[in-house]
Every structure is written in structure tokens, then in C-alpha cells.
Amino acid sequence: MATPDLSPAQLAAPAYPAELRSQLFQYVLQLADTSLILAHRLSEWCGHGPVLEQDLALSNIALDLLGEARSYYQYAAELEGRGRTEDDLAYLRSAVEYRNPLLVEQPNGDFAYTVVRQFLFDNFHYQLLKGLQNGPDARLAAIAEKSLKEAAYHLKWSSEWLIRLGDGTPESRRRLDKAIATLWRFAGELTTPTPNESQLQELGLVPDYAALLPAMQAHVAHVLAEATVPLPTAPVAQLGGKTGRHSEHLGYLLAELQYLQRTYPGLTW
Amino acid sequence: MNNSEWPLWEVFIRSKQGLDHKHVGSLHAADAAMAMQNARDVYTRRLEGVSIWVVESRHIHASNPDEAAEFFDPAADKVYRHPTFYDVPESIKHM
Numbered sequence: 001m002a003t004p005d006l007s008p009a010q011l012a013a014p015a016y017p018a019e020l021r022s023q024l025f026q027y028v029l030q031l032a033d034t035s036l037i038l039a040h041r042l043s044e045w046c047g048h049g050p051v052l053e054q055d056l057a058l059s060n061i062a063l064d065l066l067g068e069a070r071s072y073y074q075y076a077a078e079l080e081g082r083g084r085t086e087d088d089l090a091y092l093r094s095a096v097e098y099r100n101p102l103l104v105e106q107p108n109g110d111f112a113y114t115v116v117r118q119f120l121f122d123n124f125h126y127q128l129l130k131g132l133q134n135g136p137d138a139r140l141a142a143i144a145e146k147s148l149k150e151a152a153y154h155l156k157w158s159s160e161w162l163i164r165l166g167d168g169t170p171e172s173r174r175r176l177d178k179a180i181a182t183l184w185r186f187a188g189e190l191t192t193p194t195p196n197e198s199q200l201q202e203l204g205l206v207p208d209y210a211a212l213l214p215a216m217q218a219h220v221a222h223v224l225a226e227a228t229v230p231l232p233t234a235p236v237a238q239l240g241g242k243t244g245r246h247s248e249h250l251g252y253l254l255a256e257l258q259y260l261q262r263t264y265p266g267l268t269w
Numbered sequence: 270m271n272n273s274e275w276p277l278w279e280v281f282i283r284s285k286q287g288l289d290h291k292h293v294g295s296l297h298a299a300d301a302a303m304a305m306q307n308a309r310d311v312y313t314r315r316l317e318g319v320s321i322w323v324v325e326s327r328h329i330h331a332s333n334p335d336e337a338a339e340f341f342d343p344a345a346d347k348v349y350r351h352p353t354f355y356d357v358p359e360s361i362k363h364m
Binding site for chain 1: 295298302303308310311
């Protein structure tokens, strides 16, 4: 997989003070885990998509997110500076050390579940990358700039499918409603800052979630209206993943994701 | 959803600016917007294109293979239709 084309200046980890460096490490790790776990979930569709065309579309999105995750893991490894590699971070940590929000570890369910999960993530991801792209950290800005085009397409894909399922057949609508009823509670965690995120936001180093919300909400309102789906009343946000308190699903996912590296340490291909 | 209900579409890709669109294959989609996205996901994964056309297959009318003899064979012995019997002045570069 291609490493993003970064200039030497962008590749050099900035000289942050030790404490800030450690905070940024946690933040970048969270971005990496989020993209990796969702990429893995989407890759589970490979060979099982509802039609060949969507099988490929899901695999394409999975690969985009995997590439993005690699860029973050590489940067995280440099920020940590303790000799761990991107593979160590991705494959050799336990579930409680993962920092992805609960949304992305939720099982694929049916196609409607996958579309709603993707839509909620894409809507956040797209706005976040726009913020990171203009942020002060050159490395994150460069990764965001590359990923933004991919995320824009992901959002287009999931938005159009949400509209099709909502405004489609009674069966597609029934499944969509069920997926929304189950998954909407996980959306709030995306924009609820952890203490670490709050501190980095106050320093202006990473995008303030409050500033992303208006555009996110406007897009949700637009897409749901097109889908003829009423806006869900905001459920109490289910929090936990970003601070290491995960659902049971993550353990099973990691068992599969990490199996090869744990069984054959250092294996490459 | 029954896949066979989705109509078939033909996909044409322009590989770079200035070249023409070439037929690359077909796919199933419910409408033109979905056909366009599917074409992007199925046929441009390896940087194959800068522009996509999709057209529903039922709009393409093909010549009948049974008529190939009367359609095409008569052109076989009309070499004078090729402009190869003219001397092109050297100053003319692009012919």
C-alpha cells in the first residue's frame, strides 16, 4: 500500500514538549484505531456484498481507511518514540488499549446497518479531516489532505444509499429504521471530547468538535429529509470506546485481526 | 432485493484527456446515478480513467451478426476508398 507522499519537512515529527507529545500520541492513536477497526469491519463484507458492484465499493472504502490508518499509526509510532512500529500498534495491543469510538466496532448487521454506521462516521470524518487539513500540525494536515478526497466519496456513497433505502421499498425502509434505532446512540461519542481531546482542542492543535457540529447536523437533516426519514430524537450518547471501555464485539474483531501476527510474530508478506 | 431487477448498463471510460471514451464493460444499477458510482467503484480502481459515460444497455442497438456478410464484406475489395494513392507533400505533417 502506498505511503502518502509527504515532504521531509512534513515527515519530521515536530519538536513538541514531552507531555504534549504524549497527548498528541494518544489522539493520533485514536484516529488510527478508528480507521483500522472500521476498515476491518468493512473488509468482512468482501465476497459477501449484496451485489458485485457494492462488494467492490465496500472493499474500496475499507482499503481507503486502512491506508489512512497506516499513516496515523506511523506518525503515532514516531510521536511515542519508544521503538514501537505501526504493526506493533495495530496488532499487539489488547482491546482495552484501543481508542476507537464504539460506533465503528459495531457488527455489520445487514446492508442497512452498514450504511447507517458508515453514514454517521463519514459525516463526522469528512468534517474532521477538513479541520485537520487546516490545522497547525503539518503531518496531520498532510494526511488529512490526502484522505479528504476519499472521505468525500465515502460520504457521497453512504448518503445516497441512506436515501435509497429510506425512500425505497417497504422492506428497505423497515431495515433502515431498525438500523437507525440501534446505531444512532453511538453517533454522540464521535463529537464528545475526551479530557485529552478537550485539552488539545483548547490548545488549538486539533479541531474543536463544537465547530464541526453545525455542518454535520445540516448534512444529516438534508439526507434524512431526502430519505423521507424523520430526524431521530437525540438519544443519550453511548460513550466508552474512546477511553478504552468497549463493547464485547471488539474482542472478537481483534481476535481475527491480530491472529496472524500473534501466532507468527513478525510475519511479513 | 432481486439483483435481476436492476437493468444492465454499459460503461465507457476516457483514460486521459484528449482520448476518446472506450467501452470497458457492463454492470447492474437501479438508475444512472448508481450506475455512475458503480462504474467508478468497479472500473476506475487502478487509475484507469478521468471521465465516465454510462448508458443503459437497452439503448444500444447492435448490428445483427447474421447480416455481417452483406454489411461488411462488400468493403473488402474497395481499396480505392483508402486515401493511399495520393502523394502527400512533405510540408504536411498531420494526415
